[in-house]
Amino acid sequence: MRISELLRLVRTNALQNKGRVLLTSLGIIVGTATIVLVTAIGQGAKDEAEAQYSGMSADTIFVNLDYQQMQDSFDTSRLEKLTPQLMESIREENPALSSVCLRNETSAKVQLGRTEEYLTVTGVTSEYSQVFLLEFAAGGDFTEEDFDSSRRVAIIGGRIAEKYFGSAAEADGRKLRIGENWFTVVGVLQQSGDGLKGVDNDNAIYLPWNTMEDCKLSGEGAVPQLTAKATSIRQVESAMKRIQSTMNYYMNDAHKYKVENAGSRIEAATRSARTMSMLLISVAMIVLTVGGIGIMNVLFVTIKDRTREIGVLKALGARAETILLQFLLESVSIGLVGGLLGHVCSAAGLWVLRFTGMPLAPSVQGAVVAFVFAILTSAAFGFYPAWKASCLKPVDALSYE
């Protein structure tokens, strides 16, 4: 039989049994929708992980508390901290570093305009803007003088400027209050759109290191972090070793810190995103497989129901291949319907998920993969029942009641 005629018959059959086709394809619908959603969620997470570190060059080195070493006590008040003096030693002993800075984050009540809110305030040493490749939308960087004489000045992130003062230009020169002290905004950072470099600069309030100390804004337990840039990516390894040895020499608690580079951080973040993707995709595959088994079951029942029909077709001269192909095409058409409806469902699902604020990146590849798998599943699971049907003997099939 011509394939076009066979397709016509399959279509007639499907239209005569809309309900059954729809019910059978439910598993495929769910499976397809799951793949689309899951790839969107997985890709979204991966994109976000990458965006977070985008612009952070791989030559960046971090010195952070090693939290794995801190299992027993989270009391950091008696921990030996990184200091500007230590930072100077690290720099002096390390020709492989181009710039280095300390950051000390704390949360404080900040009054901006008429509103008062708890925000993150960060004390920084002079080279922080080089290390983090910061650009200014208004005003400029702190001066040597600001650092040396602990001036009451601040640099704020673009989003904070917009939210509390209207715009970057308007924020420049305005005052804000942290605790008892008033600070003048001398610079506003360019907005970067998303939290990048592992640090949320858009919502940051930066103060000179000494100013922060002077005003006693940071608590006993605050742990300053050191961030440095190597002169080149090739120098990262040796720069890290030198930092470690300097710390070992000057600090008793050096082992409680971890020296790591941006590359490994990016890798870790993307790796965990990838792991999540794989997990989600395997869930989708399981759903699809279950859907396929559903198709197989229904086709087996269908073939029992249609044994006589198969017998008649064989008596009229249908070859085994024709019967096989007919049932295979019926299975694939169920996959097709399921795939299409699955995409409709996934569109609805994506629309709903947007309200949760989850990062989503629906992709054409995800949609294509889902569709291809819907078809493949239905073909694979449809094959055995179809083959069974084609093997029926015309005599047995005709006399089947």
Next chain:
Amino acid sequence: MSDILRLQDIDKSYSMGEERVQVLKQVSLTVQAGEFISILGISGSGKSTLMNIIGCMDTADRGSYSLDGEDVFRLEARQLAALRNRKIGFIFQRYHLLAQYDVLQNVMMPLLLRGFSHQQAAPLAVESLTAMGLGDRLRHRPNQLSGGQQQRVAIARALVGKPALLLADEPTGALDTRTGREILELFRQLNRQGHTIIQITHDLTVASAASRILHLRDGVLTDQ
């Protein structure tokens, strides 16, 4: 006149548990083109088995069978399918129309299976249905028709491929007497037009419609 069908010394047995039952014994039958034959037998006489062998759907243990010049027992499954499609028009007791397709699609089926396109098959099917007086029922589904109409659709389907032989298995068995008589009259008419017909039945009245009656008793086929 030439022989359409020649069965020679057909033996067929089935094993029923431990027993071996001889269903057909040395059955020989020659049918010439244009004949109308009835094979009369009670149930259990081997009727269905003989019908299946003549219909190229079953093989014998011994013997030979030639249909319109083809040595049937030497053919493979694919070739048998093609042979059934080209040489035999089946008419079943319960019509065996396909419920999900309309009347026209049912009648086109043998031609579609032969590889015809929809466009090629449709006019022939319409012609065949019109000859059966069903030209106005093309888009009906089988279950919208009466038993007699359904059997006429089945006959149209059997005839559409211009087979060498019409093979009818209790064609009136599911019909009331009057409709049954109409179908038999139709058979006689088709026979007068030159169609070769073999019908298998248990009913002497039905069998009498044919020009030659053969009796099948306990697997033995005789003229009396």
